[in-house]
Amino acid sequence: MEHELDFTAFEGQGQIASIFNLFLPDVIQDYPNLKILSSDMSYGARMERFKAFYPEHFLNVGIAEENLIGVSAGLTSEGYKCVALAQATFITMRCYEQVRQYMSYMGYPIVLVGLSAGLIMQFMGNTHYAIEDLAIMRVLPGVEVLSPADAGEAVRAFEYALSSNKPCYIRLTGGADAPLLYNQYGAYNPSKANTLKEGNDISIIATGAMVSVAMDVASLVEEKIGASVKVIDMHAIQPIDIEAVNQCRKTTLVVTVEEHYVSGGLGTAVADVLMEQPNAPQLLKLGIKGKYSVVGDYGFLKDQHKLTSENIAEDIISKLNG
Amino acid sequence: MNELEKICHDIRVNIIEMAYHAGKNSAHCGGSLSAVEILATLYHKYLKWDVNDLDNRDRVIISKAHASLVQYCVLASKGLLTQDDLGTFEQNGSHYTVHAHKNIEKGLEFSGGSLGLGMSYAVGVAYALKEKGSKARVYVLLGDGECDEGIIWEAMMFAKHNALSNLTVIVDHNHLQADGFVEEVLDTANLAEKFRAFGFHTYEVDGHSIDDLSEAFSKPSDTVPTAIIAETVKGKGISFMENKYNWHFTVLPEGKYKKAMAELKAE
Numbered sequence: 010m011e012h013e014l015d016f017t018a019f020e021g022q023g024q025i026a027s028i029f030n031l032f033l034p035d036v037i038q039d040y041p042n043l044k045i046l047s048s049d050m051s052y053g054a055r056m057e058r059f060k061a062f063y064p065e066h067f068l069n070v071g072i073a074e075e076n077l078i079g080v081s082a083g084l085t086s087e088g089y090k091c092v093a094l095a096q097a098t099f100i101t102m103r104c105y106e107q108v109r110q111y112m113s114y115m116g117y118p119i120v121l122v123g124l125s126a127g128l129i130m131q132f133m134g135n136t137h138y139a140i141e142d143l144a145i146m147r148v149l150p151g152v153e154v155l156s157p158a159d160a161g162e163a164v165r166a167f168e169y170a171l172s173s174n175k176p177c178y179i180r181l182t183g184g185a186d187a188p189l190l191y192n193q194y195g196a197y198n199p200s201k202a203n204t205l206k207e208g209n210d211i212s213i214i215a216t217g218a219m220v221s222v223a224m225d226v227a228s229l230v231e232e233k234i235g236a237s238v239k240v241i242d243m244h245a246i247q248p249i250d251i252e253a254v255n256q257c258r259k260t261t262l263v264v265t266v267e268e269h270y271v272s273g274g275l276g277t278a279v280a281d282v283l284m285e286q287p288n289a290p291q292l293l294k295l296g297i298k299g300k301y302s303v304v305g306d307y308g309f310l311k312d313q314h315k316l317t318s319e320n321i322a323e324d325i326i327s328k329l330n331g
Numbered sequence: 332m333n334e335l336e337k338i339c340h341d342i343r344v345n346i347i348e349m350a351y352h353a354g355k356n357s358a359h360c361g362g363s364l365s366a367v368e369i370l371a372t373l374y375h376k377y378l379k380w381d382v383n384d385l386d387n388r389d390r391v392i393i394s395k396a397h398a399s400l401v402q403y404c405v406l407a408s409k410g411l412l413t414q415d416d417l418g419t420f421e422q423n424g425s426h427y428t429v430h431a432h433k434n435i436e437k438g439l440e441f442s443g444g445s446l447g448l449g450m451s452y453a454v455g456v457a458y459a460l461k462e463k464g465s466k467a468r469v470y471v472l473l474g475d476g477e478c479d480e481g482i483i484w485e486a487m488m489f490a491k492h493n494a495l496s497n498l499t500v501i502v503d504h505n506h507l508q509a510d511g512f513v514e515e516v517l518d519t520a521n522l523a524e525k526f527r528a529f530g531f532h533t534y535e536v537d538g539h540s541i542d543d544l545s546e547a548f549s550k551p552s553d554t555v556p557t558a559i560i561a562e563t564v565k566g567k568g569i570s571f572m573e574n575k576y577n578w579h580f581t582v583l584p585e586g587k588y589k590k591a592m593a594e595l596k597a598e
Contacts (some may be wrong), residue, residue, distance in 0.1 A: 071485070083451070085455075087456055107448060108481075115433065
């Protein structure tokens with residue numbers, strides 16, 4: 010089910026508010042069996058408006074993520090469509106076994122929404138950064154892992170999930186001021202990555218809030234060394250778009266960029282695809298390199314992990330120079 | 332021996348047969364034998380369950396899912412599983428594994444195996460049924476060792492907060508877990524007091540007394556969730572298994588099998 014959307018309304022809202030404050034209250038009548046469950050994180054999800062008008066569609070289980078998934082499963086077994094939301098770090102790790110049990114093993118099509126994944130929790134510190142979630146979620150059989158690049162794509166991914174009979178995890182990243190990449194967006198297709206920019210020499214495959222950074226990187230690299238750079242928004246890590254990855258074989262360097270540990274997430278998923286055939290191009294995996302952060306604001310954190318557009322452009326150029 | 336006592340006896344015979352048949356794969360005898368009267372009383376006297384009206388069935392969630400021996404045998408006593416089904420227990424490719432896999436038409440409500448999860452699932456089911464105005468009840472069987480798990484207490488708070496009066500929780504309080512006495516591993520102290528403190532209408536009964544269990548099953552609260560703390564003996568009915576933690580999960584060799592069957596025949 011695709012709703013008509015005004016993408017300009019998402020400007021300055023970020024992924025969370027665009028879904029839960031702007032989109033959901035306007036379309037809830039199309040989903041009579043929908044229940045949004047949270048472990049005391051609806052205010053953080055900007056759900057005040059939704060709860061005021063549609064309290065019957067909301068259930069707070071308290072600060073209890075394990076029970077959140079168990080209750081969601083019980084409701085699902087009785088015919089409800091359930092969305093369970095909390096900060097990404099807690100909803101993927103505190104209740105990982107429950108997620109495996111119900112969403113993967115029993116195949117219940119629960120929509121898990123991880124708020125504020127990556128480094129956007131800023132001064133909250135390392136306990137609140139979700140930078141392992143792609144790795145642990147993508148190994149679960151049957152669970153789709155969606156990682157939208159901007160607010161509009163996040164809304165479309167969420168809309169897709171509401172009507173899907175597959176379990177999925179939606180990873181929300183970036184702040185309210187994250188730039189918009191899409192001013193229109195058709196039906197969301199998790200199997201088909203979006204190529205935002207064509208190029209012949211270098212491919213950048215990015216996910217989540219790193220996609221807009223990758224667009225800036227492409228301009229910087231083209232400006233500095235004249236190379237032609239392709240940019241792919243890999244908005245689903247599972248299933249990953251194998252064809253889109255293989256198209257990158259035509260370029261001499263493939264770069265993956267993610268706000269996640271450099272091992273186990275997007276970069277590893279891309280490597281898995283590239284290594285299945287001979288003559289794989291060079292791969293430069295960029296992300297957080299296996300260490301905890303010195304705490305600070307989003308810009309400080311991205312700089313620390315060399316994930317600003319300037320840092321990434323430098324890394325690419327030095328890789329090309331051997 | 333009245334009819335239900337005879338059913339309980341036959342369930343114990345089947346449990347021992349299946350455990351012996353499982354051979355070197357081992358079986359959970361102790362925690363199945365302690366729950367025989369609980370499940371037999373529930374299934375044969377109180378449970379509303381009709382394969383032609385599954386929407387309105389009472390839901391039974393065996394959260395202490397390692398007690399599948401008693402679960403399968405009780406379902407067989409209700410005609411939902413056959414003796415042939417029971418004969419495949421712990422055999423390659425069988426549906427009837429140590430921890431049951433969900434199959435509603437066979438009476439298997441839930442894929443268990445991870446302790447604590449059934450309780451949380453059950454409160455979700457109870458919430459849904461209550462909201463939809465269903466008259467069906469939800470029964471969940473917990474172990475006392477299982478109550479070590481934090482998710483049990485998260486789910487209990489949820490049950491009381493949402494006044495899930497359609498929920499009955501039974502704790503098979505046999506005082507033993509895999510490593511020894513509950514009181515020595517992690518003391519649950521007074522479980523009934525804890526359930527009362529969490530707002531449950533709580534009964535304390537002899538878990539091997541069909542009369543006691545019937546009294547509790549027949550009078551659930553109509554405002555809050557109900558708990559039945561069933562005082563039981565792990566390994567009940569087989570002298571050398573009773574109150575022995577090492578019969579939680581073990582091989583039943585031929586000599587012990589014959590001794591167990593002789594004890595049951597003598598009853």
